[in-house]
Amino acid sequence: MEPDWEGGLAELRAALGRKLLERPAERLLYRYDALLSGPAPRAVLQAESAADVQVALRSCSRHRLPAVARGGASGLSGGAVPTGPALVISTTRMTRVSIDPAGRLARVEPGVINQQLQELLRPHGLYYPPDPQSSRQATLGGNLAENAGGPQCFKKGVTGDYLLELEFVTADGQLWQMDRSGTDLPGLIVGSEGTLAVITGATLRLSQLPSQVRTARALFGKLEEAGRAVAEIIRRGLLPAKLELMDQASIAAVEQAFHLGLPSAAALLLCDCDGEDPEEVDREIAEVALAFRSAGALQVDLASNPAEAERQWYARRSVSPALGRIKPRRMNEDIVVPRSELPQVMQEIRALGDASGLPLVIFGHAGDGNLHPNIMYDPAEGRWAEVQALAHAIAKVAIAHGGALSGEHGIGLAKRPFMAEAVPQETLRAYRAVKRALDPLNLLNPGKILPEERPL
Ligand SMILES: Cc1cc2nc3c(=O)[nH]c(=O)nc-3n(C[C@H](O)[C@H](O)[C@H](O)COP(=O)(O)OP(=O)(O)OC[C@H]3O[C@@H](n4cnc5c(N)ncnc54)[C@H](O)[C@@H]3O)c2cc1C
Missing domain, CATH: 3.30.43.10 (Uridine Diphospho-n-acetylenolpyruvylglucosamine Reductase, domain 2)
Incomplete structure (x- = not known):
């Protein structure tokens, strides 16, 4: 019909x-x-x-x-x-929030902006760990639909880990309210990118703000050394609160745009360790610094006060806003790979970028093995086919190293063309069966995630 x-x-x-x-x-x-x-x-x-x-x-x-x-x-x-x-x-008008500080819960509507929730929680000494770098714009409904991550998710887990109950409406207009006991249906809706239901409310778990935070920044002469440092941190069993990467191109873009006095280096890793016991946190950041040095860091600096740490994190948050200085548009990749593979993956992606002649900027949540290679382009230059080819080649590197197309931004339209290569046919059949069960008329966000059916 x-x-x-x-x-x-x-x-x-x-x-x-x-x-x-x-x-x-x-x-x-x-x-x-x-x-x-x-x-x-x-x-x-x-x-x-x-x-x-x-x-x-x-x-x-x-x-x-x-x-x-x-x-x-x-x-x-x-x-x-x-x-x-x-x-x-x-959903941007659905913004009701109620907070239960004693129970460390928040009941939210989907249009609440992530940052607004954080601001409401701070006076209670609480926070909501999933912290996408877009927190000033992204809604909690969008975060749930994408199972969003962020710098803090290395230690604390992603959006789905903080969901207790979900309210959603399926394509037939039926309203559902469920907790996660038994078969975890809310878990199925999380990360389904609006293709299975519209989220209308959620009960979220909250955490106590840590009293102790230490920040370390390391500079590397080679991109793959930063990858080695991440692998070394994991190998040593350390669990920092955040571990983020900026490559040479991202450092340069931020510096040109915001003049923060950033040093030039092939790569920079920024790390926070947090907790309640000052000595324990000092010990952990010292071990991180050792891991950085053993991977070849040229320089490791510990922030001497919270203002200095904030300046360093401001630089990391500024990467996306600074990219427009390079070219007006970007193709954003979001690959995730096993952390032991990071050095090799970084080297291969850098080589692909250099060979393409297109500006390629690499940054991301390195601690999670989640990299955002961004291919910068100007539509007026007519290089769209080259941009697509490079995006495809990067996706193939991730797949070849046992990784996945998306760590947190979702498949949507952008990664849909690569799904048939990245996901086995039987898994795609299972996805389609779930979609048909919940949305038999294919009305919710059609044309996303799932590749076109192949003729039999
Ligand atoms: C500068 C920048 C930095 C970013 N950093 C991060 C990061 O660190 N980590 C990260 O994970 N992402 C990041 N993102 C990506 C983005 O912010 C996240 O995916 C975020 O979760 C999207 O939320 P939104 O409200 O903007 O959703 P939208 O962009 O409006 O929608 C995203 C998807 O969710 C679906 N959706 C939205 N609301 C609902 C709902 N109520 N019910 C069902 N489906 C719904 C939409 O259909 C769509 O498929 C970044 C983006 C930018 C621009």
């Missing part, structure tokens, strides 16, 4: 009134995320409650209308970008 937009939109208008945006200028604002853009949606629902989402999805289901959930649109894989005529369901 073809989508019935006329009947569907009339029904949505009658039920949702001014929450439904239909003017072209308004719709245009909902066609992109932080990486890609697509056609403007046919309409946008600014949902204010789970009931609004239910009403919308019931109409979509009756009239066969595709629906794309959207949070802060900070996604880096095209997840919230419509692939054809669609209703976008925006």
Whole structure:
């Protein structure tokens, strides 16, 4: 059955009134995320409650209308970008939060911005560990839908590790509330990129802010030495709170953009160790420094106070904003590889970048084996095929070393072309079976994650 937009939109208008945006200028604002853009949606629902989402999805289901959930649109894989005529369901007005400090829980709606939750928690001495670097823009619904990570996730785990209960609406408009006992259905929705359900609420676990934090920065003469240092830290059984990488190109981009006085080096690793016992934390950061040196670090500096540590972390957070100085657009990779493979993987990716002649910047959550090689390009230069070829070659390096296409940004549209190579056919069949069970009409975020069916 073809989508019935006329009947569907009339029904949505009658039920949702001014929450439904239909003017072209308004719709245009909902066609992109932080990486890609697509056609403007046919309409946008600014949902204010789970009931609004239910009403919308019931109409979509009756009239066969595709629906794309959207949070802060900070996604880096095209997840919230419509692939054809669609209703976008925006959650940015669903921002209720209640905090239970004694129980270390927060009950949130999906449109709450990650950073806003952190600010509400700080006076209670608490925090929410999943900390994507986009925390000022990304919503908790988007974080759940992507199973987002961040620097702190090395030690503390990713978004899904902090979910206790999930509320979501399936494509037929039914509302579900579940904890994770028994068969973990919420776990299935986490990381499903809006393809299985629209998340309308969650209960999240919180942690106590550590009282002791030490920061170390190491500079390396070769990129692969930084990879070796990460492998050495893992080998020694150390568990820093954060362990992040910037390569020469990212250091240079940040320096050019923000003039922070960063030294030049082939690579930089930034590490935090945290805990409650000052002596233990001192011991751990000293061992990290030893691991850095044994991998060939040219220089290791310990931050002497929190302000200095903050300046170093500010540099790391500035990588993405600085990239626009190199070229106007980027193709963002998000590979994750076993940490023992990092030195070799880094070397191979750098060599691919050099051979391509395209600017390639590498940074990421090295402690997790999660690298973000960013291919910088200018659409006016007409090198899109080369960009795609380099992205594909990098994906192949990850696969060859036992890694995966995405550590945290999701597959979305950007990595979808590589899925058939990266994931065995039987696994793809299982994904499709799950999709059919929850969304038999393929209405939720169609055209994402799963590659086109191959003819038998
Ligand atoms: C500068 C920068 C730094 C970043 N750093 C990190 C990082 O450190 N770690 C990391 O993991 N990511 C990072 N990202 C990527 C991005 O911020 C995350 O993927 C984030 O979780 C997306 O949240 P959002 O609200 O912006 O989601 P959107 O971009 O709006 O949507 C992302 C996906 O989630 C789906 N979705 C959104 N809301 C819902 C919902 N309520 N129910 C169901 N599906 C939904 C969408 O359909 C889409 O598929 C970064 C992005 C930028 C621009």
